[in-house]
Amino acid sequence: MSYLSKDLSVLAYANGFTLWHYTTADDAATVDTSGYFNAAATMLRVGDIIVANLDTAGTAQAGLFFVSSNSGSVIDVNDLTRIGSADTD
Numbered sequence: 001m002s003y004l005s006k007d008l009s010v011l012a013y014a015n016g017f018t019l020w021h022y023t024t025a026d027d028a029a030t031v032d033t034s035g036y037f038n039a040a041a042t043m044l045r046v047g048d049i050i051v052a053n054l055d056t057a058g059t060a061q062a063g064l065f066f067v068s069s070n071s072g073s074v075i076d077v078n079d080l081t082r083i084g085s086a087d088t089d
Helices: none
Strands: 008-014 017-023 049-054 061-070 075-077
Parallel strands (some): 017 049
Antiparallel strands (some): 008 017, 049 061, 061 075
């Protein structure tokens, strides 16, 4: 798949920082690819955080992406920081 604007929404905004939510059937490695969020280059800023629900059609994952660069046309996010990586009970 690829980035779908309908799946990116603002959770909170303050002091030039935006907390986003994104959901997709894509896995973390796909979303982490430089350029995945290029269509959102006018909205995402360096330092923004994206809470993500990933691989929703498979083995669901959740985590945080940090927007590490935005050239005005190319967006890059850091590797996923996973949330809930294990459930032993």
